[in-house]
Protein backbone atom coordinates (compact mmCIF):
# COMPACT_ATOMS: atom_id res chain seq x y z
CA UNK A 497 0.00 0.00 0.00
CA UNK A 498 2.71 2.44 1.10
CA UNK A 499 4.76 1.60 -1.96
CA UNK A 500 1.84 2.29 -4.28
CA UNK A 501 1.38 5.66 -2.66
CA UNK A 502 5.06 6.48 -2.98
CA UNK A 503 5.15 5.60 -6.63
CA UNK A 504 2.02 7.62 -7.19
CA UNK A 505 3.61 10.65 -5.59
CA UNK A 506 6.71 10.16 -7.70
CA UNK A 507 4.64 9.88 -10.83
CA UNK A 508 2.85 13.07 -9.94
CA UNK A 509 6.10 14.97 -9.70
CA UNK A 510 6.61 14.31 -13.38
CA UNK A 511 3.29 15.78 -14.28
CA UNK A 512 3.98 19.35 -15.25
CA UNK A 513 1.41 22.06 -14.84
CA UNK A 514 0.24 23.12 -18.29
CA UNK A 515 1.81 26.21 -19.80
CA UNK A 516 -0.58 26.40 -22.68
CA UNK A 517 -4.31 25.72 -22.32
CA UNK A 518 -6.04 25.09 -25.61
CA UNK A 519 -9.72 25.99 -25.43
CA UNK A 520 -11.95 24.45 -28.10
CA UNK A 521 -15.62 25.41 -28.32
CA UNK A 522 -17.68 22.65 -29.89
CA UNK A 523 -21.14 22.06 -31.19
CA UNK A 524 -21.55 18.76 -33.03
CA UNK A 525 -17.89 18.10 -33.73
CA UNK A 526 -17.79 14.36 -32.92
CA UNK A 527 -15.62 13.30 -35.81
CA UNK A 528 -13.13 16.16 -35.48
CA UNK A 529 -12.19 15.55 -31.83
CA UNK A 530 -9.87 12.55 -32.15
CA UNK A 531 -7.88 13.96 -35.12
CA UNK A 532 -7.71 17.34 -33.36
CA UNK A 533 -6.22 15.93 -30.15
CA UNK A 534 -3.80 13.94 -32.27
CA UNK A 535 -2.76 17.01 -34.26
CA UNK A 536 -2.31 19.21 -31.19
CA UNK A 537 -0.29 16.50 -29.46
CA UNK A 538 1.91 16.30 -32.54
CA UNK A 539 2.61 20.02 -32.91
CA UNK A 540 3.01 20.88 -29.22
CA UNK A 541 5.40 18.01 -28.47
CA UNK A 542 7.14 18.59 -25.11
CA UNK A 543 5.42 21.84 -24.28
CA UNK A 544 3.16 21.16 -21.29
CA UNK A 545 -0.37 21.69 -22.55
CA UNK A 546 -3.95 20.86 -21.71
CA UNK A 547 -7.06 20.94 -23.84
CA UNK A 548 -10.47 22.03 -22.65
CA UNK A 549 -13.37 21.26 -24.94
CA UNK A 550 -16.41 23.37 -24.14
CA UNK A 551 -19.40 21.56 -25.57
CA UNK A 552 -22.94 22.92 -25.69
CA UNK A 553 -24.64 19.58 -25.24
CA UNK A 554 -24.07 18.44 -28.84
CA UNK A 555 -26.44 15.76 -30.04
CA UNK A 556 -23.77 13.82 -31.88
CA UNK A 557 -21.94 12.56 -28.79
CA UNK A 558 -19.02 15.01 -28.82
CA UNK A 559 -18.93 14.89 -25.02
CA UNK A 560 -18.72 11.08 -24.88
CA UNK A 561 -16.02 11.14 -27.50
CA UNK A 562 -13.93 13.57 -25.42
CA UNK A 563 -14.39 11.35 -22.35
CA UNK A 564 -13.35 8.30 -24.34
CA UNK A 565 -10.16 9.92 -25.59
CA UNK A 566 -9.42 11.36 -22.16
CA UNK A 567 -9.08 7.81 -20.81
CA UNK A 568 -5.69 7.70 -22.47
CA UNK A 569 -5.02 11.43 -22.69
CA UNK A 570 -5.35 13.02 -19.24
CA UNK A 571 -4.48 16.46 -20.60
CA UNK A 572 -7.90 16.54 -22.21
CA UNK A 573 -11.22 17.35 -20.55
CA UNK A 574 -14.70 18.48 -21.44
CA UNK A 575 -16.86 21.19 -19.97
CA UNK A 576 -20.42 20.38 -20.95
CA UNK A 577 -23.01 23.12 -20.80
CA UNK A 578 -26.70 22.31 -20.63
CA UNK A 579 -29.40 24.52 -22.14
CA UNK A 580 -26.83 27.01 -23.37
CA UNK A 581 -25.56 28.12 -26.76
CA UNK A 582 -22.93 30.59 -27.81
CA UNK A 583 -19.36 30.54 -28.95
CA UNK A 584 -18.17 33.55 -26.95
CA UNK A 585 -19.56 32.46 -23.62
CA UNK A 586 -18.23 28.93 -24.24
CA UNK A 587 -14.74 30.32 -24.80
CA UNK A 588 -14.99 32.49 -21.69
CA UNK A 589 -15.98 29.57 -19.52
CA UNK A 590 -13.23 27.42 -21.00
CA UNK A 591 -10.65 30.09 -20.20
CA UNK A 592 -11.95 30.32 -16.64
CA UNK A 593 -11.45 26.59 -16.20
CA UNK A 594 -7.93 26.67 -17.66
CA UNK A 595 -4.75 26.26 -15.64
CA UNK A 596 -2.18 27.52 -18.14
CA UNK A 597 -0.86 31.09 -18.10
CA UNK A 598 -1.37 31.25 -21.83
CA UNK A 599 -4.60 30.32 -23.56
CA UNK A 600 -5.06 29.30 -27.17
CA UNK A 601 -8.56 29.60 -28.62
CA UNK A 602 -9.19 27.54 -31.73
CA UNK A 603 -12.07 25.95 -33.63
CA UNK A 604 -12.51 22.19 -33.67
CA UNK A 605 -12.99 21.84 -37.41
CA UNK A 606 -9.37 22.30 -38.63
CA UNK A 607 -10.15 25.60 -40.34
CA UNK A 608 -7.55 27.19 -38.08
CA UNK A 609 -3.97 26.11 -38.73
CA UNK A 610 -2.90 24.29 -35.58
CA UNK A 611 0.68 24.02 -36.87
CA UNK A 612 1.01 27.75 -36.09
CA UNK A 613 0.43 27.16 -32.37
CA UNK A 614 4.13 26.79 -31.38
CA UNK A 615 5.14 29.89 -33.37
CA UNK A 616 2.32 31.87 -31.83
CA UNK A 617 3.24 30.68 -28.35
CA UNK A 618 6.91 31.51 -28.66
CA UNK A 619 6.27 34.90 -30.21
CA UNK A 620 3.91 35.77 -27.37
CA UNK A 621 6.62 35.00 -24.81
CA UNK A 622 9.65 36.30 -26.73
CA UNK A 623 8.04 39.59 -27.69
CA UNK A 624 6.23 39.98 -24.40
CA UNK A 625 2.87 40.37 -26.13
CA UNK A 626 -0.59 40.20 -24.58
CA UNK A 627 -2.28 38.69 -27.58
CA UNK A 628 -1.23 36.84 -30.74
CA UNK A 629 -3.91 36.74 -33.40
CA UNK A 630 -3.99 34.33 -36.31
CA UNK A 631 -4.84 36.55 -39.28
CA UNK A 632 -6.12 35.82 -42.77
CA UNK A 633 -5.54 39.36 -43.95
CA UNK A 634 -1.81 40.00 -43.55
CA UNK A 635 1.39 38.49 -44.94
CA UNK A 636 0.71 35.18 -46.63
CA UNK A 637 -2.56 34.63 -44.78
CA UNK A 638 -5.73 34.06 -46.77
CA UNK A 639 -9.34 32.96 -46.53
CA UNK A 640 -8.90 30.04 -48.90
CA UNK A 641 -11.67 29.36 -51.38
CA UNK A 642 -14.92 31.02 -50.40
CA UNK A 643 -17.96 31.69 -52.49
CA UNK A 644 -18.64 35.31 -53.36
CA UNK A 645 -21.49 35.80 -50.85
CA UNK A 646 -19.54 34.49 -47.91
CA UNK A 647 -16.48 36.52 -48.92
CA UNK A 648 -18.56 39.68 -49.19
CA UNK A 649 -20.29 39.10 -45.85
CA UNK A 650 -17.01 38.42 -44.13
CA UNK A 651 -15.45 41.47 -45.76
CA UNK A 652 -18.19 43.74 -44.44
CA UNK A 653 -18.01 42.22 -40.95
CA UNK A 654 -14.24 42.58 -40.93
CA UNK A 655 -14.31 46.23 -41.98
CA UNK A 656 -16.91 47.14 -39.36
CA UNK A 657 -15.00 45.24 -36.72
CA UNK A 658 -11.66 46.84 -37.54
CA UNK A 659 -13.20 50.24 -37.03
CA UNK A 660 -14.95 49.17 -33.82
CA UNK A 661 -11.73 47.78 -32.35
CA UNK A 662 -9.66 50.83 -33.29
CA UNK A 663 -7.63 49.01 -35.96
CA UNK A 664 -5.68 46.96 -33.44
CA UNK A 665 -5.82 43.85 -35.60
CA UNK A 666 -6.34 43.14 -39.29
CA UNK A 667 -8.58 40.16 -38.52
CA UNK A 668 -10.61 41.06 -35.43
CA UNK A 669 -13.29 38.48 -36.27
CA UNK A 670 -10.72 35.72 -36.03
CA UNK A 671 -11.59 32.92 -33.66
CA UNK A 672 -7.95 31.80 -33.60
CA UNK A 673 -5.67 33.51 -31.09
CA UNK A 674 -3.43 33.17 -28.05
CA UNK A 675 -3.86 35.37 -25.03
CA UNK A 676 -2.37 35.62 -21.57
CA UNK A 677 -4.90 34.32 -19.11
CA UNK A 678 -4.41 37.35 -16.84
CA UNK A 679 -5.22 39.69 -19.74
CA UNK A 680 -8.38 37.79 -20.57
CA UNK A 681 -9.40 37.79 -16.91
CA UNK A 682 -8.87 41.56 -16.70
CA UNK A 683 -11.48 42.06 -19.44
CA UNK A 684 -14.08 39.74 -17.90
CA UNK A 685 -16.48 42.28 -16.47
CA UNK A 686 -16.52 44.31 -19.68
CA UNK A 687 -17.28 41.38 -21.95
CA UNK A 688 -20.60 41.27 -23.71
CA UNK A 689 -20.24 37.55 -24.52
CA UNK A 690 -22.85 37.91 -27.23
CA UNK A 691 -22.51 35.61 -30.16
CA UNK A 692 -19.45 34.51 -32.09
CA UNK A 693 -16.85 37.21 -31.99
CA UNK A 694 -15.01 36.91 -28.71
CA UNK A 695 -11.88 38.64 -30.02
CA UNK A 696 -13.75 41.87 -30.82
CA UNK A 697 -15.21 41.65 -27.36
CA UNK A 698 -11.77 41.32 -25.77
CA UNK A 699 -10.22 44.10 -27.85
CA UNK A 700 -13.01 46.53 -26.95
CA UNK A 701 -13.09 45.54 -23.27
CA UNK A 702 -9.36 45.67 -22.51
CA UNK A 703 -8.46 47.84 -19.58
CA UNK A 704 -5.16 48.94 -21.12
CA UNK A 705 -3.76 49.08 -24.64
CA UNK A 706 -2.87 45.54 -25.58
CA UNK A 707 0.31 44.54 -27.31
CA UNK A 708 -1.01 42.57 -30.27
CA UNK A 709 1.08 40.48 -32.66
CA UNK A 710 -0.32 38.88 -35.79
CA UNK A 711 0.62 35.56 -37.33
CA UNK A 712 -0.73 34.92 -40.84
CA UNK A 713 -2.41 31.63 -41.62
CA UNK A 714 -4.53 30.17 -44.37
CA UNK A 715 -8.16 29.50 -43.42
CA UNK A 716 -8.78 25.90 -44.45
CA UNK A 717 -12.00 24.25 -45.44
CA UNK A 718 -13.88 22.54 -42.64
CA UNK A 719 -12.64 18.97 -42.12
CA UNK A 720 -15.81 17.21 -40.94
CA UNK A 721 -19.33 18.17 -39.94
CA UNK A 722 -21.28 21.31 -40.66
CA UNK A 723 -20.61 24.99 -40.14
CA UNK A 724 -22.96 26.78 -37.81
CA UNK A 725 -22.80 29.87 -40.00
CA UNK A 726 -26.34 30.97 -40.64
CA UNK A 727 -28.68 33.86 -40.13
CA UNK A 728 -28.08 33.29 -36.45
CA UNK A 729 -24.45 34.30 -36.83
CA UNK A 730 -25.49 37.50 -38.60
CA UNK A 731 -28.01 38.23 -35.83
CA UNK A 732 -25.40 37.56 -33.18
CA UNK A 733 -22.94 39.84 -34.90
CA UNK A 734 -25.58 42.58 -34.94
CA UNK A 735 -26.12 41.96 -31.21
CA UNK A 736 -22.45 42.38 -30.44
CA UNK A 737 -22.12 45.57 -32.51
CA UNK A 738 -25.22 47.11 -30.89
CA UNK A 739 -24.07 46.11 -27.44
CA UNK A 740 -20.67 47.68 -27.97
CA UNK A 741 -21.97 50.85 -29.64
CA UNK A 742 -24.59 51.46 -26.93
CA UNK A 743 -22.06 50.42 -24.28
CA UNK A 744 -24.45 47.87 -22.88
CA UNK A 745 -27.15 50.43 -22.06
CA UNK A 746 -29.86 49.17 -24.39
CA UNK A 747 -30.54 45.45 -24.79
CA UNK A 748 -29.46 44.58 -28.37
CA UNK A 749 -32.51 42.42 -28.77
CA UNK A 750 -34.72 45.42 -28.08
CA UNK A 751 -32.95 47.45 -30.77
CA UNK A 752 -33.60 44.66 -33.29
CA UNK A 753 -37.18 44.24 -32.08
CA UNK A 754 -37.83 47.97 -32.47
CA UNK A 755 -36.14 47.92 -35.90
CA UNK A 756 -38.41 45.11 -37.02
CA UNK A 757 -41.32 47.15 -35.64
CA UNK A 758 -40.22 50.04 -37.87
CA UNK A 759 -40.28 47.76 -40.90
CA UNK A 760 -43.66 46.50 -39.75
CA UNK A 761 -44.95 50.06 -39.86
CA UNK A 762 -43.94 50.30 -43.52
CA UNK A 763 -45.75 47.03 -44.21
CA UNK A 764 -48.77 48.41 -42.39
CA UNK A 765 -48.85 51.57 -44.49
CA UNK A 766 -48.33 49.65 -47.72
CA UNK A 767 -51.28 47.33 -46.96
CA UNK A 768 -53.43 50.21 -45.78
CA UNK A 769 -52.95 52.23 -48.95
CA UNK A 770 -53.30 49.34 -51.32
CA UNK A 771 -56.48 48.38 -49.46
CA UNK A 772 -57.78 51.91 -49.87
CA UNK A 773 -56.86 51.92 -53.53
CA UNK A 774 -58.59 48.56 -53.97
CA UNK A 775 -61.83 50.13 -52.70
CA UNK A 776 -61.84 48.91 -49.09
CA UNK A 777 -63.22 51.23 -46.45
CA UNK A 778 -60.76 52.64 -43.91
CA UNK A 779 -61.65 50.41 -40.97
CA UNK A 780 -61.33 47.20 -43.00
CA UNK A 781 -58.10 48.31 -44.60
CA UNK A 782 -56.72 49.36 -41.22
CA UNK A 783 -57.68 46.03 -39.63
CA UNK A 784 -56.12 44.08 -42.50
CA UNK A 785 -52.96 46.22 -42.29
CA UNK A 786 -52.74 45.73 -38.52
CA UNK A 787 -52.92 41.94 -38.70
CA UNK A 788 -50.62 41.72 -41.69
CA UNK A 789 -47.98 43.78 -39.95
CA UNK A 790 -48.34 41.77 -36.73
CA UNK A 791 -47.78 38.56 -38.65
CA UNK A 792 -44.87 40.16 -40.49
CA UNK A 793 -43.30 41.30 -37.20
CA UNK A 794 -43.81 37.88 -35.68
CA UNK A 795 -42.22 36.00 -38.56
CA UNK A 796 -39.20 38.31 -38.85
CA UNK A 797 -38.62 38.40 -35.10
CA UNK A 798 -38.88 34.63 -34.98
CA UNK A 799 -36.37 34.25 -37.81
CA UNK A 800 -33.94 36.91 -36.69
CA UNK A 801 -34.37 38.66 -33.33
CA UNK A 802 -35.11 35.43 -31.47
CA UNK A 803 -33.32 33.06 -33.79
CA UNK A 804 -31.66 31.32 -30.87
CA UNK A 805 -35.15 30.44 -29.56
CA UNK A 806 -36.90 30.04 -32.90
CA UNK A 807 -40.35 28.47 -32.72
CA UNK A 808 -41.34 25.80 -35.22
CA UNK A 809 -44.36 23.61 -35.94
CA UNK A 810 -47.18 23.84 -33.44
CA UNK A 811 -45.17 26.14 -31.19
CA UNK A 812 -44.94 28.57 -34.10
CA UNK A 813 -48.73 28.76 -34.34
CA UNK A 814 -49.17 29.03 -30.59
CA UNK A 815 -46.51 31.77 -30.50
CA UNK A 816 -48.31 33.71 -33.24
CA UNK A 817 -51.58 33.65 -31.32
CA UNK A 818 -49.84 34.86 -28.16
CA UNK A 819 -47.97 37.52 -30.12
CA UNK A 820 -51.21 38.91 -31.55
CA UNK A 821 -52.78 39.04 -28.08
CA UNK A 822 -49.72 40.78 -26.65
CA UNK A 823 -49.59 43.32 -29.47
CA UNK A 824 -53.27 44.11 -28.95
CA UNK A 825 -52.65 44.83 -25.28
CA UNK A 826 -49.54 46.79 -26.32
CA UNK A 827 -51.73 48.95 -28.56
CA UNK A 828 -53.97 49.77 -25.60
CA UNK A 829 -50.91 50.73 -23.55
CA UNK A 830 -49.70 52.82 -26.48
CA UNK A 831 -52.93 54.79 -26.79
CA UNK A 832 -53.23 55.17 -23.01
CA UNK A 833 -49.79 56.72 -22.69
CA UNK A 834 -50.30 58.91 -25.75
CA UNK A 835 -53.56 60.26 -24.29
CA UNK A 836 -51.87 61.04 -21.00
CA UNK A 837 -48.98 62.82 -22.72
CA UNK A 838 -51.20 64.83 -25.03
CA UNK A 839 -53.32 66.05 -22.12
CA UNK A 840 -50.16 67.48 -20.56
CA UNK A 841 -48.09 68.67 -23.51
CA UNK A 842 -50.59 69.18 -26.35
CA UNK A 843 -47.83 67.89 -28.65
CA UNK A 844 -48.90 65.21 -31.13
CA UNK A 845 -45.28 64.37 -31.85
CA UNK A 846 -44.24 63.77 -28.25
CA UNK A 847 -47.47 61.92 -27.52
CA UNK A 848 -47.11 59.79 -30.65
CA UNK A 849 -43.50 58.87 -29.90
CA UNK A 850 -44.22 58.29 -26.20
CA UNK A 851 -47.12 56.00 -27.01
CA UNK A 852 -45.19 54.06 -29.63
CA UNK A 853 -42.25 53.64 -27.23
CA UNK A 854 -44.55 52.41 -24.48
CA UNK A 855 -46.15 49.94 -26.88
CA UNK A 856 -42.76 48.74 -28.10
CA UNK A 857 -41.36 48.27 -24.60
CA UNK A 858 -44.49 46.42 -23.50
CA UNK A 859 -44.53 44.20 -26.58
CA UNK A 860 -40.85 43.46 -26.21
CA UNK A 861 -41.05 42.57 -22.54
CA UNK A 862 -44.12 40.41 -22.93
CA UNK A 863 -42.96 38.73 -26.13
CA UNK A 864 -39.50 37.99 -24.71
CA UNK A 865 -40.89 36.26 -21.67
CA UNK A 866 -44.14 34.78 -22.96
CA UNK A 867 -43.75 34.03 -26.68
CA UNK A 868 -40.03 33.34 -26.80
CA UNK A 869 -39.50 32.65 -23.10
CA UNK A 870 -37.11 29.86 -22.34
CA UNK A 871 -39.18 28.02 -19.79
CA UNK A 872 -39.94 24.41 -20.53
CA UNK A 873 -36.93 24.12 -22.80
CA UNK A 874 -35.03 21.07 -21.80
CA UNK A 875 -32.38 20.99 -24.40
CA UNK A 876 -30.57 23.78 -26.24
CA UNK A 877 -31.91 23.92 -29.73
CA UNK A 878 -29.80 23.74 -32.85
CA UNK A 879 -30.74 26.98 -34.54
CA UNK A 880 -29.97 26.87 -38.22
Ligand code: GDD
Pocket residue numbers: 520521522523524525550551552581582583586602603604605607650669670671672692693722723724725
Ligand atom coordinates in the same frame (compact mmCIF):
# COMPACT_ATOMS: atom_id res chain seq x y z
N1 GDD B 1 -19.71 25.58 -27.43
C1 GDD B 1 -20.14 26.06 -28.60
N2 GDD B 1 -21.37 26.64 -28.66
N3 GDD B 1 -19.38 25.95 -29.71
C2 GDD B 1 -19.86 26.42 -30.87
C3 GDD B 1 -21.11 27.01 -30.99
C4 GDD B 1 -21.91 27.12 -29.81
O1 GDD B 1 -23.01 27.64 -29.81
N4 GDD B 1 -21.30 27.38 -32.30
C5 GDD B 1 -20.18 27.00 -32.94
N5 GDD B 1 -19.31 26.40 -32.11
C6 GDD B 1 -17.99 25.87 -32.38
C7 GDD B 1 -17.92 24.94 -33.56
O2 GDD B 1 -18.14 23.59 -33.19
C8 GDD B 1 -16.50 25.17 -34.05
O3 GDD B 1 -15.58 24.44 -33.32
C9 GDD B 1 -16.29 26.64 -33.77
O4 GDD B 1 -17.18 26.98 -32.72
C10 GDD B 1 -16.56 27.54 -34.98
O5 GDD B 1 -17.83 27.26 -35.51
P1 GDD B 1 -18.05 27.13 -37.09
O6 GDD B 1 -19.49 26.89 -37.31
O7 GDD B 1 -17.07 26.20 -37.68
O8 GDD B 1 -17.70 28.63 -37.46
P2 GDD B 1 -17.29 29.24 -38.86
O9 GDD B 1 -16.42 28.34 -39.62
O10 GDD B 1 -18.49 29.76 -39.53
O11 GDD B 1 -16.54 30.56 -38.32
C11 GDD B 1 -15.20 30.62 -38.14
O12 GDD B 1 -14.71 31.75 -38.82
C12 GDD B 1 -14.91 32.98 -38.24
C13 GDD B 1 -14.24 34.02 -39.08
O13 GDD B 1 -14.86 34.11 -40.31
C14 GDD B 1 -14.85 30.66 -36.66
O14 GDD B 1 -13.47 30.42 -36.58
C15 GDD B 1 -15.03 31.93 -36.00
O15 GDD B 1 -14.45 31.86 -34.70
C16 GDD B 1 -14.36 32.97 -36.83
O16 GDD B 1 -14.60 34.18 -36.23
Ligand code: MN
Pocket residue numbers: 603605607718723
Ligand atom coordinates in the same frame (compact mmCIF):
# COMPACT_ATOMS: atom_id res chain seq x y z
MN1 MN C 1 -15.64 26.50 -39.06
